[in-house]
Amino acid sequence: MSAPATPLLRHVPERTCVACRRKRPQPEFRRVSKVDGTWKLLTGPRSGRGAYVCADSPSCWQDKRLRRAFGAAAPALSALLLTTPQPAGPLQEH
Structure with missing residues (x-):
């Protein structure tokens, strides 16, 4: 008799908001990347460096909080x- 099967939990990457410094699972953020010298909001998988901002917190979107990054x-x-x-x-993101 074998042990009951346990569901496999998929690893979810954790990221940090550049405005509030809060750590959360990656799907809870909006990703910002520099493309051709301009910062843009990107969805889906992208290569290269990016920054993450809380998706559900408009207080993190204020320019004063974003200035550090x-x-x-x-x-x-x-x-x-x-x-x-x-x-x-x-x-x-896959």
Whole structure:
């Protein structure tokens, strides 16, 4: 007789918000990457460096909180985060 099968839990990467420094599972963030010298919101899998901002916390999108990570680009990025609609559910990156 064998032991009952236990469901396999898939590893979920943990990331840190650049604004509030809170650690959470990766699907709870919005990813920002530098593309052609401009910071952009990206969805889906991407290579290269990126930064993560809490998806459900508009206080993290304020330019004052983003300034430490993005410097002079913080006001433009703040406006982008505030005007771009969030995805319907958690992001699924493979």
